[in-house]
Amino acid sequence: MVTTHRCKFFDVTRPDELKPGRKTHTYTVVNKTRGDILGSIKWYGPWRKFCFFPSASTVWSVDCLKDISGVLGSLSERGGK
Numbered sequence: 001m002v003t004t005h006r007c008k009f010f011d012v013t014r015p016d017e018l019k020p021g022r023k024t025h026t027y028t029v030v031n032k033t034r035g036d037i038l039g040s041i042k043w044y045g046p047w048r049k050f051c052f053f054p055s056a057s058t059v060w061s062v063d064c065l066k067d068i069s070g071v072l073g074s075l076s077e078r079g080g081k
Contacts, residue, residue: 002074004067008032009041024050027075029068038064041072050075 002009013025024043029052031038039054050072054060 002027002071003032004070006032006064007038007067007071009071012040027071041068041075 001011008030009027010030011025012028026043027041029038029041030036036058037055038058039052041050041052043049044051052068052072
């Protein structure tokens with residue numbers, strides 16, 4: 001689990017999902033204050049990078065987006081593991 005000022009990022013990848021054809025993990029993004037699920041981070045093949053997929057009806061501040069952007073950058077640097 002990764003924690004930032006506003007969010008928690010939980011690795012929700014099941015062991016059976018990490019087979020030879022899939023090498024990256026999936027993360028659920030949760031609001032630290034209220035525990036709401038804000039979305040997920042996962043590999044997006046067409047762009048060949050990790051992307052954030054927000055949950056419906058969520059609202060974002062620039063600070064929260066910075067937290068998510070930082071985690072996306074960190075995942076890209078270490079190959080998604």
